[in-house]
Amino acid sequence: MESILRYVPNKVTSKMNASLTTPFMAEDICKALFNMHPSKGLSSILDNATSQGLIHDFKVARDNPAISHLFFIEDSLIFYRANAAEYGYFKNCLHQYELEFGHLINFEKSAISFSPNTNNNKIEYVKQLFGFSMVYGHHVYIGLPTFSMRNKWIQFGYLRDKVVHRLSGWKHKLFFLGGKETLIISVIQSLPTYVMSFFRITISTLDDIERLCARFW
Numbered sequence: 001m002e003s004i005l006r007y008v009p010n011k012v013t014s015k016m017n018a019s020l021t022t023p024f025m026a027e028d029i030c031k032a033l034f035n036m037h038p039s040k041g042l043s044s045i046l047d048n049a050t051s052q053g054l055i056h057d058f059k060v061a062r063d064n065p066a067i068s069h070l071f072f073i074e075d076s077l078i079f080y081r082a083n084a085a086e087y088g089y090f091k092n093c094l095h096q097y098e099l100e101f102g103h104l105i106n107f108e109k110s111a112i113s114f115s116p117n118t119n120n121n122k123i124e125y126v127k128q129l130f131g132f133s134m135v136y137g138h139h140v141y142i143g144l145p146t147f148s149m150r151n152k153w154i155q156f157g158y159l160r161d162k163v164v165h166r167l168s169g170w171k172h173k174l175f176f177l178g179g180k181e182t183l184i185i186s187v188i189q190s191l192p193t194y195v196m197s198f199f200r201i202t203i204s205t206l207d208d209i210e211r212l213c214a215r216f217w
Helices: 014-020 026-035 038-051 084-102 120-130 155-169 177-188 188-197 202-214
Strands: 069-071 075-078
Touching: 038 084, 038 188, 075 177, 120 188, 155 177, 155 188, 155 202, 177 188, 188 202
Parallel strands: none
Antiparallel strands: 069 075
16 A cells, blocks of 8 residues: 555645644634634524523424524524524524624614514513514515415416516517527526425416416517
């Protein structure tokens, strides 16, 4: 084996190896923590508070895993009970995050939403504590509905609106049959496919989309 490795060129020079084996300094650790993605630090702080019972998570269904926060590319969703105690613990988590990682929370871009079962007095109380703007629910987020409604035809109506918007922007008289087929398959049919990977779309909604494509054809 040594005779074989003798002919393998080295990729790590002695200078590079010396740099890699140098002991870490306090400044290096602080720099690494500051450059760490913000969600990782905040996630660990929230997980610690949840494990101590300071903030309560919730389950979508009985056998589902508990959720206390969801982090996306540009947004974060954090869940907790609407009372003064958990508000205080949650605020401490944000303050700890700001001190340890050097990132400030922009409260002007933050919003709060309540469950329909929340008492109106609690809603007003928590709104005054936070000072956040209140939203009644993000109907669509990253292309998916955030609330499940009984009337699925209304809930997935935004898909029909998307199809109408796309088809109305295309001048169907300027396309040959091959071009129309390509647009329908690559663009229109992909719109409900993403949503169908998470939800069961009603047949009536799919029939509406099919009729719109037939008119364009």
